[in-house]
Amino acid sequence: MDKPLLMIPGPIEISPAVEQAVSGPPPGHLAPGFIAAFGRALGMMRTVWQAPADAQPYVVAGSGTTAMDMAIGNLLDEGDRALVPHIGYFSDRIAEMARRRGATVDVVPSALGEGPDLDAVAQKLRGTPYKALLCTHVDTSTGTRNDAAALAALAREHGALSVFDGVCSIGGEQFDMAGWGADVVLTGSQKAIGLPPGLGLLVVGARAQQARDKLQRPPALVLDYSSWRPIMTAYEAGTPSYFATPATTLVRGLDVALAEVARDGMDARFALHKNAADAFRAGFAALGLSLVTTPALAAHTISAVRLPGTVDAARFLQGVSARGVVIAGGLHPALKGNSFRVGHMGHVLHRPDDLRRTMRAIGESLRDEGHDADVEAALAPFEALA
Numbered sequence: 342m343d344k345p346l347l348m349i350p351g352p353i354e355i356s357p358a359v360e361q362a363v364s365g366p367p368p369g370h371l372a373p374g375f376i377a378a379f380g381r382a383l384g385m386m387r388t389v390w391q392a393p394a395d396a397q398p399y400v401v402a403g404s405g406t407t408a409m410d411m412a413i414g415n416l417l418d419e420g421d422r423a424l425v426p427h428i429g430y431f432s433d434r435i436a437e438m439a440r441r442r443g444a445t446v447d448v449v450p451s452a453l454g455e456g457p458d459l460d461a462v463a464q465k466l467r468g469t470p471y472k473a474l475l476c477t478h479v480d481t482s483t484g485t486r487n488d489a490a491a492l493a494a495l496a497r498e499h500g501a502l503s504v505f506d507g508v509c510s511i512g513g514e515q516f517d518m519a520g521w522g523a524d525v526v527l528t529g530s531q532k533a534i535g536l537p538p539g540l541g542l543l544v545v546g547a548r549a550q551q552a553r554d555k556l557q558r559p560p561a562l563v564l565d566y567s568s569w570r571p572i573m574t575a576y577e578a579g580t581p582s583y584f585a586t587p588a589t590t591l592v593r594g595l596d597v598a599l600a601e602v603a604r605d606g607m608d609a610r611f612a613l614h615k616n617a618a619d620a621f622r623a624g625f626a627a628l629g630l631s632l633v634t635t636p637a638l639a640a641h642t643i644s645a646v647r648l649p650g651t652v653d654a655a656r657f658l659q660g661v662s663a664r665g666v667v668i669a670g671g672l673h674p675a676l677k678g679n680s681f682r683v684g685h686m687g688h689v690l691h692r693p694d695d696l697r698r699t700m701r702a703i704g705e706s707l708r709d710e711g712h713d714a715d716v717e718a719a720l721a722p723f724e725a726l727a
């Protein structure tokens with residue numbers, strides 16, 4: 342059989358050009374071709390993030406979690422206050438990172454599959470001098486998208502710095518960093534950007550840079566903006582500089598992956614993701630399945646879907662996998678064993694046959710498990726995709 346089709350929320354299918362770029366011997370970090378690739382990648386991050394001119398992109402070895410820790414470590418000191426509009430699994434993670442910096446963390450809760458109440462967030466911000474608002478853009482455990490524009494605006498209005506964990510969104514969901522006034526926006530390489538895992542990617546606005554300079558206790562040296570900023574500036578200006586060895590092979594791939602995102606054009610890229618998400622949603626509905634999240638908040642990069650009570654989740658996932666497609670089980674504690682997740686982001690969206698193959702595998706496996714699934718009806722919405 343062909344290699345399995347990877348339809349999980351990261352790592353995702355990568356394009357042939359990206360695969361080629363991350364193959365072969367590693368480039369040296371002083372090689373002219375590498376310097377050029379790194380510089381281009383940093384420049385394209387500005388485009389993909391829609392970043393303000395004075396923001397600084399960072400590329401570090403690690404994962405999305407590394408980028409989260411870097412954002413938090415450069416922002417919060419002992420005794421600072423942070424507010425987390427909670428939306429799912431990764432909200433707990435960013436809150437814990439803030440606590441480990443010695444910050445006091447308050448949480449605005451939300452019901453499963455719902456975003457936090459924006460009025461409640463505003464009320465908290467009004468009443469307490471928070472230094473930071475720590476948000477997840479798209480929650481990967483429930484497929485719910487926070488209203489990032491509104492949250493960033495609220496933070497600005499109340500003098501807090503906003504951080505967005507965009508690990509499951511950047512490159513697939515619209516994020517207008519400059520227009521919305523977000524201060525730090527981060528992701529990992531293996532989600533909608535379409536690289537293998539291994540890079541943390543952040544764009545840091547001027548206010549958040551200044552907050553680092555005012556910290557009393559600096560972050561770990563390897564995660565310090567101050568360690569990396571001269572390096573990023575140098576590469577973007579076309580000269581090499583050394584602090585710690587960059588993941589050269591992956592950076593070479595990042596140049597290619599971001600060029601593919603940028604070549605789509607950002608609006609077309611977001612539309613590509615929305616159209617695919619709409620086709621999956623219509624397909625799930627045709628199978629009699631419902632999303633975990635409220636439809637209005639459903640992300641365009643991932644779907645979390647409830648299984649009928651009669652279907653055994655483990656057997657269902659095995660049935661999908663036996664058809665050569667890998668999807669994910671539930672991640673959120675309340676969704677383990679009663680739901681599944683499909684990542685629909687990146688290069689694979691240019692291959693509608695693979696999207697159909699995914700939906701067919703889901704439908705047929707459900708049928709095997711005794712659910713009365715009309716597989717052909719679930720495939721119909723994919724006909725409209727180019």
Ligand SMILES: *Cc1c(COP(=O)(O)O)cnc(C)c1O
Nearest residue numbers: 404405406431479481508509529
């Ligand atoms: C995947 C994910 C993370 C964690 O990223 P890693 O690369 O696994 O460290 C954090 N936040 C969100 C929203 C994610 O989807």
